[in-house]
Amino acid sequence: MQVNGIDHVNVLTDDLEATATFYEQVLDLIRSENPSIRAGTAGYWMRDAAGAPIIHLVDRTTAPGRYDDHVPGESTNGLHHVALRCTGFDAMRARLDARGIPYRFNDLPHIGLRQLFLADPNAVNLELNFNGD
DSSP states (O other): OOOOSOOOEEEEESOHHHHHHHHHHHHOOEEEEOGGGGGTOOEEEEEOTTSOEEEEEEEGGGSTTTSTTOOTTSOOTTOOOEEEEEOOHHHHHHHHHHHTOOOEEEEEGGGTEEEEEEEOTTOOEEEEEEEOO
């Protein structure tokens, strides 16, 4: 077996609409139906422009018992952040500034990488990586 990349990231939330709106408005991801809705659990797939699933949002309040030990905003223990390959650095930085979203900037010119670090509404740390952009 060989791992070829990350398929998607699952984010639990107690505020599904606000979280989906964050990923739509801040990262330009596209909200689409989540197959688990049929099982009674509310959620969305947040997809990139090509339709690939990136973030799987799950409203944990609609799945009693299943996620009771996982509380959005509390420590994620060993998982520190999710890193995403991105383009459009200047536009993203301007968007974050315009929305008043706090972030940290890291510049690594020796490897052609600029990074923005921020958190989603559930305290999930996001690392946005821009290569040569």
